[in-house]
Amino acid sequence: VHPAAWTWENIAAMRAELQRMGLSLDWSREFATCDPAYYGQQQKLFLDLLRAGLAERRDAWVNWDPVDGTVLANEQVIDGRGWRSGAPVEKKRLSQWFLKITNYAPDLLAALDRLDRWPERVRVMQEKWIGRSEGARLGFALDTPTDGIGRVEVYTTRPDTLFGMSFLAMAPEHPLAASVAARDPAAAAFVAECRSMGTSEAVIEAAEKKGFDTGLRVRHPFLADVSYPVWIANFVLMEYGTGAIFGCPAHDQRDLEFARKYGLSVVPVVLPPGEDAAAFAVGDEAYVGPGTIINSGFLDRLDVDAAKRAAIDALARQGVGAGVTNWRLRDWGVSRQRYWGCPIPVIHCAACGVVPVPDEQLPVVLPDDVTFDRPGNPLDHHPSWKHVRCPRCDRAATRETDTFDTFVDSSWYFARFCSPHAAEPVARAAARHWMAVDQYIGGIEHAILHLLYARFFTRALRDTGHLDVTEPFAGLFTQGMVTHESYRGADGQWRYPAEVERRADGSVVDRATGEAVSVGRVEKMSKSRRNTVDPDAIIARYGADTPRWFILSDNPPERDMEWTEAGAAGAFRFVQRVYRLAEALAGDGRDDADIMPASFSPAARTLRRATHRAIAAVTEALEEFAFNVAVARLYELANAVADAEREPAGGEGMAWARREAVDGLARLVSPMMPHLAEEMHARLHPGAALLVAELPWPEAEPSLLAAEAVTVAVQVMGKLRGTIEMPPDAPAAMVLAAAEAEPHVAGLLQGKRIVKRIHVPNRIVNFVVAG
């Protein structure tokens, strides 16, 4: 299926589903990122970034499948082999477009503190990802310069441990490693082995640590007559720091494992507090804590922090190094060698170099007539699309055939929603009105990449004159996923939940054949596991409110929820129950004009208190996004109405109190079950002018929130020994006296001396006793 047909069909299906669920969305603002009307604006943005120096082209390593002749995503590399061809994957260097997110690293970090409506854990993850560190950059002089390379630059956060050095290690992609490999076949073989490892950091860091001794040696910056071996090591990342490190095994775990494996020396230079310098040795664990410097010449007797400063000063004086701030964050590679994406709007000209597509030629539209019969990017072998004239010199030139990472599409769509049909990317006045997004919602899997890219893009759009805000999302909520049991038949094939049946004896069988089906894990709904349920079938059976209610009621929204048939049926029962309550009152002929009775029977007062406590509790729970708690409070209110039904009829004011309760139920349930709420409202208030959706949110009557009595727990030595009933806010002396008099407690206090009395008003009393 052509990606365009597939995509538009899915959009239509999703749109219909969202509408059937009754979600209140402004469909006049709908757009699709695969529509040239959107990605054409994105191309304009990119050219602005290019002019502002926020986009540039440089070489980067990619996973290359030599058989399929295509770039592979990390996900497509399985155990070092291409997922389709099975061929060993190689790292290959390609020229790629990058967006300079690192320009904003300090601000992206500093501004995290002000995102006070973001989850703490997301902010922590971003902080670590940006990874600011203070350290030193220093050059190690090579004994024998190679190919004009006389020094190896190293970044370290531990310049205090320089005297504990036992080797220098560089990444396999390091230029010096390439020089060595060019003349040493063994080195070349090692580099090639590393190159077969793929580009993912998880794979590199989890791999067995291996190295190759180049035979080269470097001089210690502080010890003129001492030199160290230079290794190529598979765990050194070219992307971080300078692509080379000095190894200090005594105080770095990875260096220690490497040194033990290759028999390199381990010299402790930081003495932990309380240890004896003569006796201290490093075993299987590197010592990374604080301490006093030893075995380190002029750094001896300093503490770690002072030694860092002293070492940096010395390096600077010698002109071989300096203190620097380093960032873990790397620039964002946005080039993809794929068809289905937004074309990168530049033209490559042999004479003029990279030339931006002129504004009047935008959008650069993705061609529809492509073939997928050959490996590689279809745009590359399209017969005509890439052949154009250079906008500058009019000679034959070629279009860029890379498309953007789809993360680019999602990095500014929220701004486009402010003015979805504007002729420019973002209408500034509209953006000023709507931005920032008050409440953004997404899965935790977006904690770093998407949310960081969006924060970067917002800054870049601000600096290129499109936006006035710096942060895109004022509030962030990370919701869980919908999960379901999975089922597999005897034939090993997955079965859809609709295809299986749970029998009374608990066994699960195939509906069609009656054969036993094995029940697998509860996991994220996915087509491949066939553990999905069809929303249309649910809506047809229960209406839209039942799934809405069930999804909200099952668990806190930040956790995954498990869809079960029993849970859906339970939610449906509640829908029916609440509706019956409204229907029972539909014909009673009363309405809002009814005058509130002058007094209420005890039972009616109890119901009124339940109503107003529910209003307060549901309001609070909704504001905290504790939807499952709001649901529980609404069950309690429904139960309170049922309890009141059982009271003998004719209790003073009961009819009024019951109406108030059911009316409150309709109003409180409305954000979660809007259709039910309106049905109830129409029956309770025939001919009402306004919908529930148009009415103000109910407010609790404060006088009805206070309890008539509170139960105070009484503890002796922190253990619960009894409870007493007290008027609310009773004086401490009265509560303590009553607590001491409680029969069981009094028995326990007999013959003991009370050392301390703790009283927490309306909650607890605790007696601490002696003897």
Added chain:
RNA sequence: GCCCGCCUGGCGGAACGGUAGACGCAGCGGACUUAAAAUUCGCGGCCAAUGGCGUGGGGGUUCGAGUCCCCCGGCGGGCACCA
């Protein structure tokens, strides 16, 4: 390997450092019914039960810990080309 979370009855979960298990699901028992469904009422942490033990395990802080701190275990998210 590194970063970040999570762990409470049969299950989902509730609980400003203050009576652990609200509320629901499933289960069991009763009512209603010729019967079933539906509805409705009630009962459910564990144990050698006037007491003791219980929030993944072990320690600590506190009058008091599910909640705070340290260590360990298990599970999950991310690791830059899945998006």
